[in-house]
Amino acid sequence: MARYLIVGGSGFLGAHLHAALRATRNLCRILDPAPPVLPVQALSATPVPPERIDWIQGSATDLATVRNAVEGCDGIFHLAAGTPPVEPTAGLAGVAAIAGASGIPLVYASSAAVYGAAWEKLTAAARGGPLRFRIAETQPLTPLSPEARLLCDAERAVRIIQARQGVPMLGLRFFSVYGPHPTPNAANAGVVAVFLERLRRGLPLDVFGEGSQTRDFVYIDDAIRMLLAAMTVCQKPFGQSIPGGVLNVCRGQEVSLLTLAAMLGELLACTPLLRLRHSCPFDPLRQVGDPGQAAAILGVQPRIRLRTGLARTLKAGTAPFRPVFPVPVPALARTAPMTDSQPQAGYQPQAF
DSSP: OOEEEEETTTSHHHHHHHHHHHHTTOEEEEEESSOOHHHHHHHOSSOOOGGGSOEEESOTTOHHHHHHHHTTOSEEEEOOOOOTTTOTTTTHHHHHHHHHHHTOOEEEEEEGGGGTTHHHHHHHHTTTSOOOOSBOTTSOOOOOSHHHHHHHHHHHHHHHHHHHHOOOEEEEEEOEEEOSSOOTTSTTOOHHHHHHHHHHTTOOEEEETTSOOEEOEEEHHHHHHHHHHHHHHHTSOOTTOSGGGEEEEOOSOOEEHHHHHHHHHHHHTSOOEEEEEOOOTTSOSOOOBOOHHHHHHHSOOOOOOHHHHHHHHHHHOSSOOOOSSOSOOOSOEESSOOOSOOOOTTOOOOOO
């Protein structure tokens, strides 16, 4: 039986990880400013009395609190996201430094946002040759937002600390993770959580641009399996076998936002209403990762298809979802014409 510290254990990833670790009879300690009772209670098959939850109320940016929290732990999961633009990485570098000094393996959550416009650069580089559709971990980072740039800096800081201290540290660059019990009002909420919340409230779906943007969706159960596998790898010396100390968490399948909206409409027996917005400068046009290296190193990879994951999310939802326009019309309704961008030439949305 091991004890793990989950930094950010009250968030979406953290709550699901806490439930998975408890299910395997591991001990967990949560470091988070917010109380973990509600998400943990919602995810646990057996209700957990609040007094039995090992929760330290505090921020990961408070190094004294972190030092106290890591005492007696066998591994650290850093899943926290701070409030941008001040500290979107929620003290990742500081936690890594303490983990290195304490000799405790660290697995931390990064994001596919660090790639930014990588797909467009790959397309430009491949002119006259075959297109490369998947972004690998070795792709140069081109973050589009200030928060993504800070996350790139935090990744570099962790690599420096790992090289100096020799303690295993591994980052997972999550693509679009979704699943039951999300936090749709959070600053970093995924598009699936936002779409479902708006459908539940009877509101139109806000889509930036024409809706032809693509994302690589990963169901939460697959994301948790990869977090656990990453910690298993970190608890074994791996030296320099993981280039850059980061791995993609993705399926390698791109799905457009239009396809996602249509799929939700089919599952809810309704026709979602789309409200088109001007393109966001921080929003990459296409985003699909290469899962090969993670599968080879961790021995696991995402396997749950998007339609299956969405159906599970709807079934496990804490509140019933109310169809917006309950009519059997497969087409998508739009409330405004597109004025500032057009669909990418040659792109055909795929169903998964």
